[in-house]
Amino acid sequence: MTTTTTRIALYIGNDLYPTNNVVPQATIDTLQDSPLTSPILSLLNHDSSNDTLVYNDGTNPMFNSSGNFIGPTAWAATISVLRNNAIREIYMSFSTNGTDWLAGLLQTNHGAAMDILVYLKNTLGLDGIDLDYESDTSSGSNMYPVAKAAVAAGLKLTAAPYFSPGDWQAWVEYVQGLGGTVSWLNLQCYAGGKSNNPGAWNFIGVPIVAGSCTSCGSPQTTCSPSDMQALFTLWRTGTGSVSQQCWWGTPNTGPQAIGGGFIWAYSSIAGSQFLPYMNALKTGLGMFTVQANQAWLNTGLTITQGQTLSIFYQNGLWTADPQTNGGNLYDAAGCPGIIVTQPGYTLIGANMGALCGFIGSQPAGNGSSPAFLIGDGYTAPAPVSGVLWLCIDDDLEGLYGAGLTDNTGSVTVTINIT
Numbered sequence: 001m002t003t004t005t006t007r008i009a010l011y012i013g014n015d016l017y018p019t020n021n022v023v024p025q026a027t028i029d030t031l032q033d034s035p036l037t038s039p040i041l042s043l044l045n046h047d048s049s050n051d052t053l054v055y056n057d058g059t060n061p062m063f064n065s066s067g068n069f070i071g072p073t074a075w076a077a078t079i080s081v082l083r084n085n086a087i088r089e090i091y092m093s094f095s096t097n098g099t100d101w102l103a104g105l106l107q108t109n110h111g112a113a114m115d116i117l118v119y120l121k122n123t124l125g126l127d128g129i130d131l132d133y134e135s136d137t138s139s140g141s142n143m144y145p146v147a148k149a150a151v152a153a154g155l156k157l158t159a160a161p162y163f164s165p166g167d168w169q170a171w172v173e174y175v176q177g178l179g180g181t182v183s184w185l186n187l188q189c190y191a192g193g194k195s196n197n198p199g200a201w202n203f204i205g206v207p208i209v210a211g212s213c214t215s216c217g218s219p220q221t222t223c224s225p226s227d228m229q230a231l232f233t234l235w236r237t238g239t240g241s242v243s244q245q246c247w248w249g250t251p252n253t254g255p256q257a258i259g260g261g262f263i264w265a266y267s268s269i270a271g272s273q274f275l276p277y278m279n280a281l282k283t284g285l286g287m288f289t290v291q292a293n294q295a296w297l298n299t300g301l302t303i304t305q306g307q308t309l310s311i312f313y314q315n316g317l318w319t320a321d322p323q324t325n326g327g328n329l330y331d332a333a334g335c336p337g338i339i340v341t342q343p344g345y346t347l348i349g350a351n352m353g354a355l356c357g358f359i360g361s362q363p364a365g366n367g368s369s370p371a372f373l374i375g376d377g378y379t380a381p382a383p384v385s386g387v388l389w390l391c392i393d394d395d396l397e398g399l400y401g402a403g404l405t406d407n408t409g410s411v412t413v414t415i416n417i418t
Contacts, residue, residue: 004377008281009209042130044095067115085316106146118154131159143159207257208257213268229281232285233283290413291318294392321352332376346393356371356392388415
């Protein structure tokens with residue numbers, strides 16, 4: 001399958017719980033200053049001591065068995081503040097026992113169970129729920145009634161499998177048959193899933209976001225940032241290798257579709273290791289950030305004539321002229337309504353501020369070299385061989401004014417060569 005959206009997901013626990021009913025702004029700032037696109041708040045567990053649903057443990061209550069929300073009211077604000085241009089979706093994960101509890105509540109008090117799911121959607125503003133379900137995955141599994149109720153509540157779904165891909169395909173098809181959406185699957189490629197290769201799960205028909213961890217078991221999985229970058233590069237391109245301490249599956253020998261990557265879990269990389277691990281995912285997934293005020297980013301990628309080059313916009317906003325578009329930033333498609341006609345720009349005939357590319361040893365830098373339009377998406381055979389460069393469509397040498405110096409913002413893209 002072709003993947004145009006690349007996700008970087010992260011399971012996040014108590015660090016995002018609004019302690020003392022206060023939005024955890026420091027954690028949010030850290031997450032937003034990273035490549036993260038898809039935070040997964042985890043996990044909703046069943047506390048059997050008082051029959052409630054709690055966030056990770058009994059000290060963090062969320063819902064009672066009557067369907068009432070009993071958590072901090074700052075949850076809605078926390079989720080709202082967490083969203084920005086890069087963080088485009090937020091899910092909350094149910095553990096195995098949390099899923100089982102909700103399935104039981106659907107039988108004994110269906111209205112209360114639906115109140116919980118509707119609250120997650122309408123009041124907390126979540127896009128969907130994730131089922132970190134590691135029990136029975138057959139057609140009689142509790143995943144099925146919970147998924148049906150989630151669809152009825154307007155929630156999208158993800159899940160975190162590591163075995164029985166045929167069972168998960170059947171579950172995905174069931175959700176789709178209800179008119180629901182399985183946005184992606186978080187495939188565990190660590191511990192019990194340490195031999196999983198995401199390409200072997202692509203037949204399921206939804207994006208496969210492959211997961212790793214820094215240190216977890218069993219079997220023991222240990223991955224440094226360099227290991228993780230090498231692992232995702234291997235999965236995406238079929239090149240390179242990785243230590244068996246990190247992964248011991250069968251390597252693919254060519255490029256394959258991969259929907260993104262996730263790390264289990266934030267608590268294991270919080271602090272000084274957070275950005276090295278997140279950037280390792282970004283680099284391994286072929287993601288590049290282009291600054292609006294930079295002339296020609298050298299991606300370091302060499303392409304051979306005839307190979308298929310695919311470049312897709314992921315997130316970020318920028319401008320080539322703050323005085324246009326009402327002062328609003330825009331994406332890689334460029335400024336609406338303004339077409340470049342003057343020499344000296346990156347590419348004549350495209351929208352000012354559009355993302356452009358060049359293949360060769362060195363762009364001329366003034367628009368005279370054969371640049372091509374990328375915009376929000378580009379797929380074509382490479383017309384020549386050489387290094388791939390990226391740049392905003394603007395007055396590169398300042399022939400008509402400020403040139404690049406007044407530009408602000410950036411855009412992030414994924415690049416695949418097959």
